[in-house]
Amino acid sequence: MLHIELTQDDATVTVHFQGKSILRNPAEFLMPIVFNTLVKAKGQGKRLVLNFCDLLYMNSSTLTPVIKVLEQARIGDGEVTIRYKKSLKWQDISFSALSIFQTQDHRIQIEGVDP
Amino acid sequence: MSAELVMTVSPDWKELERVNSTAFEFLRKQHLTDECVNRFTMVICELVENGIKYGSRELNGATVQVQIRITENNFTVEVSNPFNASSLPFLHELDHTLQWVRGFQDPFEAYLARMKAISHEAPEANKSGLGIARIAYEGRASLDFFVNDNNTLNVSAVAIIE
Numbered sequence: 001m002l003h004i005e006l007t008q009d010d011a012t013v014t015v016h017f018q019g020k021s022i023l024r025n026p027a028e029f030l031m032p033i034v035f036n037t038l039v040k041a042k043g044q045g046k047r048l049v050l051n052f053c054d055l056l057y058m059n060s061s062t063l064t065p066v067i068k069v070l071e072q073a074r075i076g077d078g079e080v081t082i083r084y085k086k087s088l089k090w091q092d093i094s095f096s097a098l099s100i101f102q103t104q105d106h107r108i109q110i111e112g113v114d115p
Numbered sequence: 116m117s118a119e120l121v122m123t124v125s126p127d128w129k130e131l132e133r134v135n136s137t138a139f140e141f142l143r144k145q146h147l148t149d150e151c152v153n154r155f156t157m158v159i160c161e162l163v164e165n166g167i168k169y170g171s172r173e174l175n176g177a178t179v180q181v182q183i184r185i186t187e188n189n190f191t192v193e194v195s196n197p198f199n200a201s202s203l204p205f206l207h208e209l210d211h212t213l214q215w216v217r218g219f220q221d222p223f224e225a226y227l228a229r230m231k232a233i234s235h236e237a238p239e240a241n242k243s244g245l246g247i248a249r250i251a252y253e254g255r256a257s258l259d260f261f262v263n264d265n266n267t268l269n270v271s272a273v274a275i276i277e
Binding site: 088 | 161
């Protein structure tokens with residue numbers, strides 16, 4: 001089951017994704033969360049971080065809201081980081097492909113980490 | 116090395132958790148690398164999702180049949196479900212998507228193209244259409260399908276075990 005937790009500090013608002021995302025329509029559930037958090041983060045002058053390091057599995061539909069929030073931030077002035085566990089091969093393959101949405105001004109970053 | 120797992124899945128989305136866990140455990144027991152276990156679990160689950168989404172649920176007792184085979188060099192999964200006129204739009208879309216993915220020299224390019232297309236769709240559009248491209252790119256699997264005489268749609272994916 002997918003578990004989502006929100007945390008924040010002085011510079012970021014982070015959405016932590018944990019468990020398995022196999023919802024039939026993840027966009028319906030995730031879109032309001034990520035879009036509202038993007039607006040909230042922007043309003044506070046903070047970066048939105050979508051942290052997938054603890055995600056065990058996701059279906060392809062889970063990527064839809066992620067892609068759309070990246071595009072929303074790209075055409076606006078939001079700052080978003082996608083963070084994933086680089087040592088997990090499946091995460092590296094899935095999330096590194098999102099690099100096509102990275103911006104040169106670093107507002108959108110795709111970040112493989114090894115926590 | 117040769118092993119097989121057969122599952123009968125009700126056309127109920129809740130079944131996917133069981134499919135995911137059962138497939139993962141089966142693959143893990145075959146002494147595959149973690150990378151292969153995760154990759155093949157994804158391929159299986161994406162195909163079963165399609166079987167549940169687009170199979171003909173109105174047929175009494177309709178189930179999704181899943182057959183996973185591991186040999187020394189190959190991974191194969193076959194997902195079959197009853198098929199009738201209501202599934203025709205999906206069949207056409209599946210055919211079109213497979214042809215589209217095959218049109219790219221590298222499945223990664225198809226995956227990126229689909230992601231770019233999704234980024235330009237309206238926020239409320241909730242159909243990803245990314246599954247087939249993901250199976251080809253991340254799963255490094257070849258996909259095919261046929262409809263047999265009993266009106267059963269059979270979709271298969273084959274990948275080399277590395």
